[in-house]
Amino acid sequence: MTLTTKRILILSAIVLIGFVLGRLAVRALMNLLLGGTLFGGNIL
C-alpha cells in the first residue's frame, strides 16, 4: 500500500466519522430540546 493510498483511506475514514458525528450531534441537540433517544429508530 502506497503512502498516498493510506492517506486517502485515513481521510475517507475521517470524513465518514465526521459526517456520522455531525448527524448524531443534531439528533442529540434535538433530543435535548424535544426528547428522544440517541440510538434506535432511524439509523442515524
Place this chain on the structure above:
Amino acid sequence: MNKVKSGKKVRAVSVGVGILAFLLAFGAGAVSKFAIQPGWAKEYSVKWSDEIGTLKEDLPYGDGEANKFDLYLPKDSGKSRYGLAVYLHAGGFTSGDKSGDREMLAWLCSKGYVAAGINYTLRTDTNTASVLSQSEEIKAAIPKVIEAAAKEGYPIDKMTVAGGSAGHALAMIYAYRDGKDAPVPVVFTFGAVGPSSFVAEDWGIFGVGLDSEESRAAGAVLFSVMSGQEITPEEMADGSYLSKVHAISAADYVAENPVPAVVAYGACDKVQPFLAFKRLEAALQESGVDYQYFVMEHSGHGLQNDNRVYAAYMKTVEAYLEKYMG
C-alpha cells in the same frame, strides 16, 4: 536538519487537512439532517401552485387581529359536495401561523378537499389568551369557513379537523367537545403530539404533580394559563382544579362524542407528556370508536427519530381520509 523540518511540515499539513476534512464532514452531516427529507415525506409535502387550486388568504372570521383563515379551494370545482379539512398550526399556544402548514394544506387540497388553515389569538405576556379562548375562536371560525367555501361554489357536507401539537390539542377539543354542534359532521380527526388532558400527575415533565408546595404552585400557574381560569395551589391539592381544566381536556369528551381518530405521539416527549396520551388512548378504547395510534418509541415532541412509524402514520391518515371523506 532540513529533512527533519520538511518531515514535520508535511505531518503538520496532513493533520491540518485531516482536521479540516473532519470539520467539513461534521458540518455536512449536521446540515444533511435538516436538508435531506426521507422519500416518503415528499409525498405529503406539496408545494402550492395554481395547478392545485385557488388560495384565498386572510379571510376574517372575527374581530380579533388573529381571527383570519386561509382557504384552499381545489381545482375541480364541479362536485356537488366537498369535504373540508381544517389543519391548525403548532406553536405551544404562543407562536406559529397558518402559513407554516402551507405544504400540508396544499397536500390536502391536492387530494380534492377544501382545506383551511385558521389562526387564533396567541398567548402573550400582555393578553389573557388561553387554550379555552383559542378553542372558542376555532369553534366560531368553522361556520365562517364553511360559509366562505359555499360562497366560492364549494358546498361542504363533512369535515375533518387536524393539527400538530397545540393545533392538535385544539383540533381534538373541536372534534370531541364541539363536534356535536358543528355545522357539518366531523367525520374524523387526526394529528400529532397534542395534549388531550391536564391531570397533574401526568405533567411531571414540568415539575407538576409532585407532593410539594412548589409543585402545586407550578401546576396552579401552568393550568391557570392553559385553562384561562384562576387555579390555586389549594385546588391543585384537593383535585378541584380538574373541573376548571375539563373544558380544554379533549379526552374527557371522547365518550360523549366519539369521533374516529388517527394520532401519533412520541414516547420520550419533553413538551407534551406521553402519560396524557395514555388517557386519550384509554378513552378512545373505551368508547369503541374506530381509531389508530402510533407511538414513536425513540422520539420526542418532534417525532424526529422514527421515520418508519411516521410514514405508517401518514399512510393511515391517507387511508382514513379516503374512508371518511371519500
